[in-house]
Amino acid sequence: MSNTIGRLYRVTSFGESHGRCVGVVVDGCPAGHRLDLEHVQAELDRRRPGQSSVSTPRREDDKVEVLSGVFNGVTTGAPVCMLVWNRDVDSTRYEELRWTPRPGHADYTAEKRYGGHQDYRGGGRFSGRITAGYVMAGALAKQVLAATHGIEVLGYTSQIGSTAAPDVPLDQVRENTERNPVRCPDPEAAREMERNILKARDEGDSLGGAVKCVVLNVPPGVGQPVFDTLEGDLAKALFGVPAVKAVEFGAGTALASMRGSESNDPYRIVGGRVETASNNMGGVLGGVSTGALIELTVTFKPTPSVSKPEKTVDLKTLKETTITIEGRHDPCIVPRAVPVVESVAAMVILDHMMQRGRVRQVLGE
Amino acid sequence: MSNTIGRLYRVTSFGESHGRCVGVVVDGCPAGHRLDLEHVQAELDRRRPGQSSVSTPRREDDKVEVLSGVFNGVTTGAPVCMLVWNRDVDSTRYEELRWTPRPGHADYTAEKRYGGHQDYRGGGRFSGRITAGYVMAGALAKQVLAATHGIEVLGYTSQIGSTAAPDVPLDQVRENTERNPVRCPDPEAAREMERNILKARDEGDSLGGAVKCVVLNVPPGVGQPVFDTLEGDLAKALFGVPAVKAVEFGAGTALASMRGSESNDPYRIVGGRVETASNNMGGVLGGVSTGALIELTVTFKPTPSVSKPEKTVDLKTLKETTITIEGRHDPCIVPRAVPVVESVAAMVILDHMMQRGRVRQVLGE
């Protein structure tokens, strides 16, 4: 299912960076949910280009339109089609780059995958712009998760370049993340990250980073071993976000150098309920939720568009050459990726909640 | 598809640690492949318990049996069912642990997922033993990949505990990996890893680590954006291997602290063909193969079975208690996980080669 993901909450993505629109069809959304369109719009606004000094100057209104699946403000159980129209499209530069693939971009692989028929303007189907669709589908998922189980999805920037944010309490995440343009809940680290980004931008370069995402209130017992694990489905969906190169759960790669006596999360009783005293496992054991926070970290590579000259080849002459990319791009995509990671996580968690029978196809039944 | 994975090369896993057998049904295997059963057996032997001082003393012959899908030694295009019977089963210990979930194991989540009906003996369906099935399906995939495209899948131990192996040339990987019990291609690191494992074992503890896997000769243009990316499908399948907690491609988490001018792999012409001068992207851009090595790293948490007393709870009384796990287990699962990671990678790569039309459903057509 190249452009569809999910088993019961199924998201089909369509649209291109410089085409008419970017959209999504959500099939399997529970019937009976009162759609909060303002919330969908607010989520889109968090992802929107041109929102701050550290993002691309491309300007798009990104106003959500609902084409189907909602009647009298309530989801009907039919497919929900939502889209945003593209407006501020500037395709002039892409003709000249047509045969010289930009390093780090998908230009060359798109050529090989689609035999030269791909829409190459602005990255076409490989552009980060398609994640506007993910955000609409994810916003809807967040609403259903919140309304049915009080499930909350919280993402934030945990690293940009060499600056890693210290762990902060969740309250601080809620309070601080949206208060700075890099979406880092630690104010000091946030300031350093912002400086780093502006410096990289001024030098015609770009930065990578990481987004951490936690999901609260997922009940224990959610996940479908052995192949549709919670980790596996989250990871698969997250690798559908452009620029993601690593996905970790709990202590992640740090587990390689730990001992079992240290990494095992002991069980204890708190308020009459079982919980784990630590969360090295990121809330998942055997592919199934433990009831602890789902914790994951997503690594984003640096934005491949840099203004420095880069070595590439001419695909027509098969000669080596050098290109310099101009145009509008984010010097660091991570801040705008935060709502995208949250959205993808929400889509997958809702799908699994439905698979486990914890969210019904008809709400209130 | 909980226990089935893949779109065209589809693997269905069945069996439990202490049940009658562990097996697999491979649906969609190309017709016309002469099955090399000795190779399948050799791969199983690499995964088999009891093979060295650093693995569990449980002894299983793990002799592959083919129940269907092969006629006159050649695959027919019908489902290939393969299994190994369980023999050395010792379930005595598991009754007493029935209500006190072992930290780091899936005991508690299995209880919550399957409502107490799960086969809890030896981890049941959550045991690493089920990966014997993955290895049979993966061995078949490796054969088809090698026969049709010379594709080679090479895995090795890149880290155990705090010992990380230095990068070594692929020739050395081929030559050295199977020469030591930890499957590390660097002899010096291998010796240190072995010492670490034995030390941890003697202290009643366990170690985590990492497996690196490279896939050679995958042509450019393989992968199905935007959701069935090569990375996403590899990651999803790899998280189906018990104990995996992180999956990285190329430079992985290190990309977070790189700059774009540094991380972008420049293109060049070598022998009249396009290639990248570096491989920070791990051979994948936009979810599609570049033609470079596919490179991935999988983090394994420490074996959750440790002989030290651990805090847990009694699920019947909801009181806190302490358990000590005895029994047979690997002090570090990583060396035996190497063929498993390779197998899973091979399954996914073959599936994607078929999706891309690079391997036909009938060989030689």
Add this chain to the structure above:
Amino acid sequence: MSNTIGRLYRVTSFGESHGRCVGVVVDGCPAGHRLDLEHVQAELDRRRPGQSSVSTPRREDDKVEVLSGVFNGVTTGAPVCMLVWNRDVDSTRYEELRWTPRPGHADYTAEKRYGGHQDYRGGGRFSGRITAGYVMAGALAKQVLAATHGIEVLGYTSQIGSTAAPDVPLDQVRENTERNPVRCPDPEAAREMERNILKARDEGDSLGGAVKCVVLNVPPGVGQPVFDTLEGDLAKALFGVPAVKAVEFGAGTALASMRGSESNDPYRIVGGRVETASNNMGGVLGGVSTGALIELTVTFKPTPSVSKPEKTVDLKTLKETTITIEGRHDPCIVPRAVPVVESVAAMVILDHMMQRGRVRQVLGE
């Protein structure tokens, strides 16, 4: 996959009868096909309401809009979103019918399936109007089939009410079918059918009928046993067309009273190629194409909207009552269903041609 069908050529349907639009996302359409939009429009026009004396007076332009997946007039391999806007919507009548389900319609089952949240105006998601989406997806499939293999899909009305058309040669089907409003290739039967429909309409009643569909030039060896048979996938998709109640292949139900010596299609050599001397099997054996014509017959129940008083119940009071349906509807849906049956057949055949590797994901590769 409630609203998505197909494995490689995947069609996702969205929209409602009285919503904003009816549309479709086609994922997996081969890259490199020059889209003939006029042909898509012509197909829509064959299905359009208000086209003749025997169809509903609802008037819709049904002008196709392409939102994605086509660049410079050629398919890119990205999802193709196409839609038509709804314009002539008259929802006034449906409020009063809200709690008295119309016999033969899906009102009652929609209520039970979607818990009362369904869009009940004009049948909502259960309306025949959604097949406009099928026609767009099917037109695209027809084009690819014709361009790559000269495959032709020919449908026609074979029965309306008690009037069954005699078998006619394919040339006559091509020539005559579009020449009369009932789409029957036998002119005499066509006249009788038209009379029957007008008579039923004048009596406030409706008629059922059957559509026969043949597919020419499908090569032998297409189909995926044992569960994804050509017949099974065609039937499943055809039952997705509102009002279909039976699907037959070849001699169909008549095979029940035949003998094997009579029903078996003997093989012979014609022009150096194997073919069957008869086609009782409808071109499929063991779920796989034989190379003969694919022949299928689809039974449509009478339009459930009739102007006569009907017995039903009030769902709020659980009392029996009587309703009379006014409003615009087709006295017999069969003539307009012809392009729909063709479209669905084309979608499925293309999907199977792709699964069998007979149509590549990138044309011309």
Add this chain to the structure above:
Amino acid sequence: MSNTIGRLYRVTSFGESHGRCVGVVVDGCPAGHRLDLEHVQAELDRRRPGQSSVSTPRREDDKVEVLSGVFNGVTTGAPVCMLVWNRDVDSTRYEELRWTPRPGHADYTAEKRYGGHQDYRGGGRFSGRITAGYVMAGALAKQVLAATHGIEVLGYTSQIGSTAAPDVPLDQVRENTERNPVRCPDPEAAREMERNILKARDEGDSLGGAVKCVVLNVPPGVGQPVFDTLEGDLAKALFGVPAVKAVEFGAGTALASMRGSESNDPYRIVGGRVETASNNMGGVLGGVSTGALIELTVTFKPTPSVSKPEKTVDLKTLKETTITIEGRHDPCIVPRAVPVVESVAAMVILDHMMQRGRVRQVLGE
């Protein structure tokens, strides 16, 4: 998913007529069901060859073996692998028929589909013998349906050759069907059917027929429009049974010649509940169950194996020739197909009950 069917109750079939075994893996079976193995065996016995004068003399014990997924007699939620071993295999005749495809069999299409690699002995993967797997998966489904909702699946022979059974009350179906070798609930028709079969057999010929199947107690609101309709999924699965050529619901093909005022099933109130006064729709409207009996009719073509000389071709020389099939076969497959149709219907209904949330993944939750 060629050899896997179902979304939540997923059945994977494997094995060949003359291979080692015929089996099935059921993934997604609810946890917590106490498996009644004797019932599974009894169902297999109804399908078993050699059970009466009107069936093939091939003798197979067909004793079910459970390889996984059941612990202490109860399903665990893990995949249930069940198989029967092949014993009475006589493959001698098939070598000589290797290059002369039998009319009406899948020999030729198998050759074209699998490039000559198929197991051609006894029809291999295309043999009716593989339905032993369907029966095991269906028996399990029947048990879960009965235990959770009192759902009953009743099949019977409604036609053999030109003899059609009159409609009989369900009590009579339950009482009479298993009392005669043709499984027809009308004793008089049964005697005539038996005579017809024996006559055809003695003349070296074979007969077709039809199986009717009703499903009782399916609640209203089950089915997943628009593409995963109850009819569509039932039909698709039924076409996976060898020799099926038509599937009808309710009045089926007879609806073509009815009027809407006649075919619409009026609603009424009985015992405070909504029901339909007739059932021309076969219990399905808009792809969703109405709460009435699900009624379907499946047409089986005559057994293609006849002892009369038949025209075919030599695939190596491309010359026309004549063959005479000897060997063991059923002169009419219909009586043994009754439990197969029931099983397939049960699999699909359970899958849809689970999709609708009416049967949970963990029973008793």
